[in-house]
Amino acid sequence: MLVNLQNILKEAEEGGYAVPCFNVPNFEMARAAVDAASELSVPVIIGHVQVHDGLIPIENIGPQTVEYAKRASAPVCVHLDHGIDMSFVMRGIRCGYSSIMYDCSDLPFEENVTRIREFTEAAHEMGLSVEAELGTMSSTAEDSHGGPRLLGRDEIKKTFTDPDMAAEFAERTGVDALAVCFGTVHGIYAEEPMLDIARVREIRSKMPKSTRLVMHGGSGVDQEQVAEAIKAGITKINYHSYWSKAASMHVYEKLKETQGDMFYHEVQEEAYRKLKEDAKEVLLRFRGGRD
Numbered sequence: 001m002l003v004n005l006q007n008i009l010k011e012a013e014e015g016g017y018a019v020p021c022f023n024v025p026n027f028e029m030a031r032a033a034v035d036a037a038s039e040l041s042v043p044v045i046i047g048h049v050q051v052h053d054g055l056i057p058i059e060n061i062g063p064q065t066v067e068y069a070k071r072a073s074a075p076v077c078v079h080l081d082h083g084i085d086m087s088f089v090m091r092g093i094r095c096g097y098s099s100i101m102y103d104c105s106d107l108p109f110e111e112n113v114t115r116i117r118e119f120t121e122a123a124h125e126m127g128l129s130v131e132a133e134l135g136t137m138s139s140t141a142e143d144s145h146g147g148p149r150l151l152g153r154d155e156i157k158k159t160f161t162d163p164d165m166a167a168e169f170a171e172r173t174g175v176d177a178l179a180v181c182f183g184t185v186h187g188i189y190a191e192e193p194m195l196d197i198a199r200v201r202e203i204r205s206k207m208p209k210s211t212r213l214v215m216h217g218g219s220g221v222d223q224e225q226v227a228e229a230i231k232a233g234i235t236k237i238n239y240h241s242y243w244s245k246a247a248s249m250h251v252y253e254k255l256k257e258t259q260g261d262m263f264y265h266e267v268q269e270e271a272y273r274k275l276k277e278d279a280k281e282v283l284l285r286f287r288g289g290r291d
Contacts, residue, residue, distance in 0.1 A: 002066060003075045005099035005129035005236070006176045008043045009212040012235040017287040018226075020218070021045035022279060023081055023240040025052040028268055030065045032275035037074040042283050044074060045099075045236065047081035050088050058088070062095030079131070081238070089119075098128060101179070105133035109165065116173040124174070131214060131236075134169050135161035135181030160199060167206035177212045177236060182229075184217035195221065197228045204233030212236065223285060230286065237286060243278055250274040 012019050022044070024030040030046050037044035046065055048058055062078075069076035079099040080092035089102055102119050104112040112134070120130045161180040170178055180203055183195040204213055215221075215229055218237035226237070254270050255262060262270075 001072060001075055002069045002096075002098055003043070003077055004127065005045065005077050005079060005131065007129075008045065008075060008077050009177060009235045011043070013212060013233075015287075016230070018215075018230045018235050018237050019043050019045055020237050020239040020279075020282050020286055021047045021079055021081065022243065023047040023049050023052065023238065024061070024065070025049075025055045027061060027064055027068075028272050029244075029275055030061070030068065032272050033279045034068055034072050034074070034076055036276045036279035036283060037076065038072050040280060040283055041074055042287065043076070044279075044283065045077045045079050047079045047238070048092070048097075049081040050083050050085070053088065058091050058095055062092065062097060066096040066098075077129075093126070093128070099131065099176075100128055101131035101133070101177075103133050105135065105179075109169075113169060113172050116169075116175055120174050120176075129176040131177040131179060132169070132173065132175045133179040133181075133216075134166055135159055135179075160196060161203065163199065163202040163206050166203045167208075170207050170211040175211055177214050178207070179214040179216050179238075182215075184215060184221060195225045195229055197225070197232050200229055200232040200234060214238070217241075226286065227288065230288075239282055243275065243282070246278055247271045247274045 008019055022029065022033040024033060024046055033044055033046055046069065048061060066078050069078050077099050078097050079101065080089065080097045081101050082103045083089040083092060083101055084103050089100055092100060100123060102116060104115045107115070112132070116130070116132045123130045159181050161182065166178060166180060180200065182199045200213065207213070212235045213233045214236040215234045216238040218226065218239050220242055251267055251271050
């Protein structure tokens, strides 16, 4: 069933778990994540990020994903991720997305507040949830979000979200979810990340209860730190790079094993099975192993 982000994250916070947002630049990935959630009877978030629009336009994957979500037995939020341009955000709304991340984090604080507040008011009138970002999430070269290549821990610390600014931002915008920066990056990690869990805890304590916290760049973080982040107040974790790479490596091994004697639809199905298997593991892991 199709739901919005606020529904899913409210239940996650009450239950003490987090829900992964799988970014899906093709329908096989969307199908794998939704089917994994349905088989486990747990909620899931399916995202389409603006930088993936060059791989597949949102008009080609969005309506198909929304319809698949509606038919699912599990709660599914179809989420537009890192929408930077309002024109792209509006395309997502027209495609039926139930949740929008309008990313103005590169703008000065006051302009970020103004744009997000105005958009949130309009989106809530349409029954949509809104996610924003405060701080600057670094990106690696392997990641397609672009942005600076800030990989060292000392460099990453410069981008951390200020707890008082986060509280002010949430109060003034009424946003449903806020992505905060506390040690993760988009893409593949050059060294093991060390998360500032105390910062998450402080942000959560100062924020309005109606605004939930989001962690981006979650696929390369070890489970112990993930569990601590969830305990501190994270309810949504974006998960893509390592999930996608694992499926690629699985297909690579299958092609070596068969000496390339596979039809393309068999390659797709191998990828789907691996993606679904790994999505199940992630869904359960973010719930502390509970189904």
